[in-house]
Amino acid sequence: MAKKLWNKDYILLLQGNAISTIGDLMYSVAIGFWVYQKTGSSALMGVMTSISMFVTMFLSPFCGSIVDKCNRKWVMVGIDTLQGVLMLTVGVLAYIDALSVPIVLIAAFLAAFGSVFYSPAISTLMLDIIPRDDMVRGQSIHSGISSLIDLVGTAFSGAMVAFFGVPLIVVFNGLSNLYSAATELFVRVPRTVQQGNSVTLKGVICDSVSAAKSILSDGCMKIFVPCALIINLLAAGPLALILPFCMEKGFSVDQYGYLISVFSVASLSAVLLLGAIKLGHRVRFWVMSLGFSLAIPFFVAAYFSDHFIPMCIFAFIAGFLNCAGNTVFNASMMLALPEENRSAILGFIRSASIGGSALSTVIYGLLGELLPLYIVFSVGSAISLIPMIYMCFHPRIKKFVLENHEEKSETT
Numbered sequence: 001m002a003k004k005l006w007n008k009d010y011i012l013l014l015q016g017n018a019i020s021t022i023g024d025l026m027y028s029v030a031i032g033f034w035v036y037q038k039t040g041s042s043a044l045m046g047v048m049t050s051i052s053m054f055v056t057m058f059l060s061p062f063c064g065s066i067v068d069k070c071n072r073k074w075v076m077v078g079i080d081t082l083q084g085v086l087m088l089t090v091g092v093l094a095y096i097d098a099l100s101v102p103i104v105l106i107a108a109f110l111a112a113f114g115s116v117f118y119s120p121a122i123s124t125l126m127l128d129i130i131p132r133d134d135m136v137r138g139q140s141i142h143s144g145i146s147s148l149i150d151l152v153g154t155a156f157s158g159a160m161v162a163f164f165g166v167p168l169i170v171v172f173n174g175l176s177n178l179y180s181a182a183t184e185l186f187v188r189v190p191r192t193v194q195q196g197n198s199v200t201l202k203g204v205i206c207d208s209v210s211a212a213k214s215i216l217s218d219g220c221m222k223i224f225v226p227c228a229l230i231i232n233l234l235a236a237g238p239l240a241l242i243l244p245f246c247m248e249k250g251f252s253v254d255q256y257g258y259l260i261s262v263f264s265v266a267s268l269s270a271v272l273l274l275g276a277i278k279l280g281h282r283v284r285f286w287v288m289s290l291g292f293s294l295a296i297p298f299f300v301a302a303y304f305s306d307h308f309i310p311m312c313i314f315a316f317i318a319g320f321l322n323c324a325g326n327t328v329f330n331a332s333m334m335l336a337l338p339e340e341n342r343s344a345i346l347g348f349i350r351s352a353s354i355g356g357s358a359l360s361t362v363i364y365g366l367l368g369e370l371l372p373l374y375i376v377f378s379v380g381s382a383i384s385l386i387p388m389i390y391m392c393f394h395p396r397i398k399k400f401v402l403e404n405h406e407e408k409s410e411t412t
């Protein structure tokens with residue numbers, strides 16, 4: 001559909017998404033602060049976070065199937081509008097001191113429910129508005145903007161909440177969602193293959209089963225998806241347990257914050273670099289393959305470091321390489337999606353990914369009770385190198401990445 005990367009539709013989605021992301025980030029900090037201030041319960045804050053995780057895990061495969069049959073523009077506009085009204089309502093209730101914990105939990109559930117529809121809609125639309133030969137750069141810019149907002153926003157959101165107060169921050173989030181909905185009205189959204197088909201329970205279940213079969217029958221997807229899920233199972237746990245890892249090493253909470261910032265800056269640097277430079281198709285393949293493969297030794301070196309500065313240096317290099325490899329891999333996997341049920345397949349992958357992350361955290365946490373975390377992290381990372389190398393250097397994957405990224409946008 002698009003002839004160049006910086007087309008009107010891409011720009012509209014970028015800026016609308018950026019504004020709503022700022023609002024969402026500030027809201028998460030503000031409402032977490034409100035809950036803890038009212039209840040003093042850290043467990044309740046964990047429940048709020050887990051609501052989104054469980055809704056995504058259980059509903060994503062089915063919601064993706066529904067999105068395939070709907071007009072994606074009205075899915076995005078409708079979800080953003082409803083989210084905006086929901087947040088404005090919560091903000092007003094907070095302002096008049098009528099907000100309660102049950103209302104906050106209901107709002108968290110409704111927001112998560114809307115997200116499982118919105119995510120496959122915007123992900124598949126990005127495939128239509130970004131030229132195929134610019135997919136890596138286009139997605140890098142999109143994720144880079146989100147990473148930059150997250151990095152800067154995390155640093156200043158606490159001060160913003162303290163200065164403006166919780167009610168005003170929540171209202172701003174509502175307005176940011178309404179702004180995003182207004183800009184999406186002007187985005188050209190092509191029809192999907194299944195658009196207009198009736199939505200039935202039997203059809204949604206059949207589509208979910210079909211999505212799983214599509215993954216198993218497609219030459220590239222049956223390698224991409226299982227390997228990605230295995231890698232996620234092996235690699236997600238350490239990222240969720242960095243705090244106890246730092247405590248075990250004898251570092252302070254401040255140093256933990258600095259280490260997290262190092263990972264964030266490394267990832268941001270990688271996506272911005274890939275977004276600024278249009279790489280040749282062979283270079284993309286080697287960025288994915290070597291990025292994944294070389295990141296592991298640097299992660300292991302970071303885990304074994306007893307001194308903070310060397311650990312940060314190793315962590316930055318590992319985070320940069322891993323993010324660069326992930327960016328090319330994600331773009332390649334998106335290009336491999338069959339057009340007729342892309343949203344259903346994305347929902348299936350997202351559900352499995354969330355479940356894998358949760359399971360990985362539990363496994364690493366249990367193993368960390370028996371062994372030092374640096375050993376558990378290192379062994380898990382080393383094992384993940386096996387599916388990484390298999391996936392990256394499999395002849396079919398190598399051929400797909402080289403040939404698909406080489407296609408010109410005029411063929412889309």
